[in-house]
Amino acid sequence: MVADETAAKEAVQVAFMSAQEDLKGLEGATMAVCQELEAGGGSSGSSVANRLRSLGGRVAERLRSTFRLGVQRTLSVASMHYDLNLEQVATGYIVAPGVEGDATVAAMEQADAAVEGFAAVLSMKLEGDLLPDVEDNAAEGPHGGEGDL
Numbered sequence: 001m002v003a004d005e006t007a008a009k010e011a012v013q014v015a016f017m018s019a020q021e022d023l024k025g026l027e028g029a030t031m032a033v034c035q036e037l038e039a040g041g042g043s044s045g046s047s048v049a050n051r052l053r054s055l056g057g058r059v060a061e062r063l064r065s066t067f068r069l070g071v072q073r074t075l076s077v078a079s080m081h082y083d084l085n086l087e088q089v090a091t092g093y094i095v096a097p098g099v100e101g102d103a104t105v106a107a108m109e110q111a112d113a114a115v116e117g118f119a120a121v122l123s124m125k126l127e128g129d130l131l132p133d134v135e136d137n138a139a140e141g142p143h144g145g146e147g148d149l
Contacts, residue, residue: 012069019062026055073126 029051078084088094093108 012066015062015065015069019059019066022055022059022062026052026059029055070123070126074122077122077126 033052075084075086075089079086093111095104095107099107
């Protein structure tokens with residue numbers, strides 16, 4: 001169990017570092033676009049646009065992967081505390097039979113409100129595992145204009 005958690009943390013760290021590299025690439029591409037626009041070189045803009053789309057897609061996939069890992073970790077924590085039918089949980093909200101329309105929305109909102117505080121606490125605990133360098137990067141502050149947009 002501890003080995004699986006360690007492996008998961010390492011995998012998240014690798015994914016996060018890769019996303020940071022993608023972000024640096026995206027910043028570089030953006031700087032190239034700005035330089036081309038300043039120089040009036042609009043003819044090669046399509047290749048830069050393709051590069052930006054490609055990098056944006058990779059960053060989005062990294063975010064989706066991190067989100068899925070967060071959901072997985074949350075379900076793991078819940079399943080350690082409760083006997084859950086994970087197949088049923090994966091279907092989403094389950095509202096009592098006969099509840100329809102606005103009453104369904106109200107029931108879902110009530111369920112969300114009931115877990116909001118607990119979700120905030122759990123997300124703070126999992127955040128360090130999923131995004132370990134975020135606090136370090138935020139503490140560094142601005143880069144003195146170097147590499148910033």
